[in-house]
Amino acid sequence: MPLRPTISFRVGVSYDVLSNRASTSGGAFLQCSNCKKIIFSVDFEQNLHVCPYCGHHHRLSARHRLAITVDADTFVEHDADLRSGDPLIFPDYPEKLSAAETKTGVHDAIVTGLAEIESLPVSIAVSDFSFMGGSMGSVNGEKITRTLERAAEKGIPAVIFCASGGARMQEGLLSLMQMAKTTAAVERCRDAGVPYISIFTDPTMAGVLASYASVADVILAEPKSLIGFAGARVSKQAGVSKVPDDFQTAEFVHSHGMLDRIVHRKEMRSTLATLVRILGSGARQKGSS
Amino acid sequence: MPLRPTISFRVGVSYDVLSNRASTSGGAFLQCSNCKKIIFSVDFEQNLHVCPYCGHHHRLSARHRLAITVDADTFVEHDADLRSGDPLIFPDYPEKLSAAETKTGVHDAIVTGLAEIESLPVSIAVSDFSFMGGSMGSVNGEKITRTLERAAEKGIPAVIFCASGGARMQEGLLSLMQMAKTTAAVERCRDAGVPYISIFTDPTMAGVLASYASVADVILAEPKSLIGFAGARVSKQAGVSKVPDDFQTAEFVHSHGMLDRIVHRKEMRSTLATLVRILGSGARQKGSS
Amino acid sequence: MAKDHNEWERPLRELEENLQKLRELAKKEQDSDKRSSLSDRIQDFEARRDRYIDVMYSNLGPWEKVLVARAQKRPYTLDYIQALFNDFVELEGDRRFGADHAIVGGPATYDGRPVMVVGHQKGRNIQDRQYRNFGMAKPEGYRKAIRLFEMAERFRLPVITFVDTPAADPGVESESRGISEAIAASMLKMFELTVPTVSVIIGEGGSGGAIGIATSNRVLMLEHSVYSVIPPEGCAAILWRMPERGADAAKALKLTAQSALEYGLIDEIITEPKGGAHRDLVEVSQAVKASVDRHLEALLTLSPTAVKTDRYDKFRAMGNVLG
């Protein structure tokens, strides 16, 4: 299970039409970090960054994820200008933020807005692990909360792609409180009768898993994603019981009833469309009546 | 775990002031069916039919249970006249009913009505295992349902002492439907905001456990009571896993989170009083305002 | 007394095997006279086969209903979902402990209408039967059903359940995790719903395991399905200490759809194709659909409160009490 930034950052021709990142490298081939096989870049792109040999789902940037998920030209970004402060004056935090901004071209680990999937409007949020491990600080919490609130207000489904190592330590208790805030916003969706679908992608951990991610109406996951509460090392130390081979994988979590389906990246968009259409029908009727 | 009628039927001087049964035998001593020790009848009575040596909670008749649970002279029986039909014309059913009536002096395996516990009104039902194993047919279902409905209508807590081998086979599907009917009535209590407390006594099994008994707000149990879904034999056959020593005891069920407290018979009345007082406060306020 | 559907249908199967052999002979036969004679015999066999089916299925006794209801070839929940629903997205987690495969469910469209569908699922071959635990759900199955019922309520989806289980899983693990509580809580949740609910007993309606997802506004039964408080073999074991007297117990228990209707415990019997549901999935699906449609239509005219009251009143009336 690779935890380091994947091969996708070396991709030459970018499928990612929404990306802020310049497509620089011109390499025609790349190597899968999982099976080590050499892949033709174009194949890799067309296969949505899933290795054609081993099926490994390589991580996607938020922009790339949006591009392959929502209808073309329907995404309208909200709250792009929100930036983290340094409330605790935490060692090296501003430097880490700047470095991440420079690397990714975005202000924080998440992109949010309104879009359509198969012509049905959704309020969508996509985490980006490449920005400080997708960690949830105040900006993340605020953007997730607004995403859920927008869904509730507009009576449209919320769709959230999770990818996070957990809470952002550098914002201390403010970061912990984002767990509460985002979960509270889920309650708003429930009150409004709008469905909320979360998707666990690699990795979905700790404070994010233990808050908004896990209380969605429907939970999907990409194959083999790392999903867990504590670091595997901590879990192993804590428990005397044997650690299963597939511990903290999507497959493990699935077999333990914590998610509904493992969905291949190619089928994610259509699965979401179906769910949005069926589960959102009640809210749509209410809205139209 | 004795499953046969216990020693209590041999008791001479009856503590049970409400009993319809004549107190016949005059024996001054009896033998505990669990530890085999000889007990002075008066001690046994004063100890509420709990063996003073081994602590075994011997089964009580419904009348006896009422006598030691509710305030003196407050019990008003309802629906005492309800009797089972023989809807399926089931082999030997009328004979079994007659025999049970003769033996117990009641029409079916349950006594229901209104009473007070520490001056707080409750709607109460008490099953009696000595009548055809406390099995739930139409009469049982109807009386439990009315008990719960009375609680909802009057805005007072419902208290149900369970003691049953399960559904009454002799009434076929009509008996199965009592599971649905009684559970539906629990929903009435929820809607009315009145608490419902069930007490698992020896034994509480199958169709009763899998319906109204298990969806109470609070569940108490007497020590060592047999509590389970399937006969232990069936469970052992079905599972390849090892059967724990305390399988299907109150203690087993407690450690698995299915009930809230194991309460000694001596403390049952005061525990119920406290719960009725605290949990019933909301409904009382509503009623009085 | 035949032990299972396979044994019971053996004469019929032998007839059909002979018929098949004749057809193959006829196909190979060059001589036109002999072919014509073979053709006559085939027609004769076909007529006998049809008469045989007529006789066997026109007047099934309770035990034979048990055999047909348990038949391995009988359509299961996923067959009906496949036949009658679109866009089914199976949701598998109970969010508590595990993913149970003896109960399946999820949102789908039915006649273009968004609904929630839930049902027991048996397996057809050896591996699949184990995977489905022979259609015996554990607590996880009922807790998943509860989740789906809650979701249906939240998003105003009518609920359709298919009932087909020998019993809830009676093993030690299921006891440990509260199979009784799970069944009771599932019934309770169904009674809380203000969206219409329709249940169809398609095969075995086995006791608590069945009613756990069958407390609906309308309960329909396929013509040859059964619904019972106890398996007939278990009843015979208790009554006569002879499990092999299941046929007598089946009769005593009045476990047929016809008896259930007579006692007012179900709303309608859905006629099966000639020779049983397993002989024509299309026909039986359409029959199920026609019946479900009719009841769903009626329920959809009710207010949410009326839906709940309707369901309460229905079950409230069940029972046989004197005095």
Place this chain on the structure above:
Amino acid sequence: MAKDHNEWERPLRELEENLQKLRELAKKEQDSDKRSSLSDRIQDFEARRDRYIDVMYSNLGPWEKVLVARAQKRPYTLDYIQALFNDFVELEGDRRFGADHAIVGGPATYDGRPVMVVGHQKGRNIQDRQYRNFGMAKPEGYRKAIRLFEMAERFRLPVITFVDTPAADPGVESESRGISEAIAASMLKMFELTVPTVSVIIGEGGSGGAIGIATSNRVLMLEHSVYSVIPPEGCAAILWRMPERGADAAKALKLTAQSALEYGLIDEIITEPKGGAHRDLVEVSQAVKASVDRHLEALLTLSPTAVKTDRYDKFRAMGNVLG
């Protein structure tokens, strides 16, 4: 850097031991002059002890707060329940899997008013600590809490929670049964409540394990309790790969009650007795009561809807965002 409260208070403990010896000497002493001299020395020691406590506790650093918050002698949830509540009936089942002893709860009366009380519980001796899993709740604990919150809502009982946990249990079993889901669902349930909720952080407010039962209308913190997104040792391990730099991490994390109040994340700091809560259970209980009373009174004037909105707005405002 002291490793624990015991080590940190050693000088004080030695002083008290000497004091105790002097008192015993004085008791045995027959000679009145010598007794008078001993009495002087005792007074002197007492004054030094008091000054010592003053100095140690008057200006605790973040790491010292961590030590005090974790002190084995610190009052735990059941101590407060014992001191401030009557008629507590502990309800133990989660109705799913097990009885967790790291979270306790049940109905009780508080000032004669029926309430629901829930809290983490640590153990004081070795066996008890294991029984309580060191105050680290498993999914069962949070699911029991959810049940109790639902019951509180149903019967209109205000909820009081006591928060005191190093963390939620991070073991393999807890992962298997969905510790993350359990914590999230518990928070969600608290946000659904229309009865007033008040939480008191009495010791360690450890990350997700703490906030799982701390999303209340009012959140109060004892003066020397801590509340943190990560244990300082864990933070130090990540930042500097040196867990032993916990004191530096504690400072960086701003995990004290004073910081939490400054950032607007809690509503009030409850002053502890001189020398910490563990020196006077009666005094600290009364201080807790005074604060809880005030906030509960205010909340009880709100309508059910307003209670829910109040809670939402409170947490909605938390965060530090530019732009």
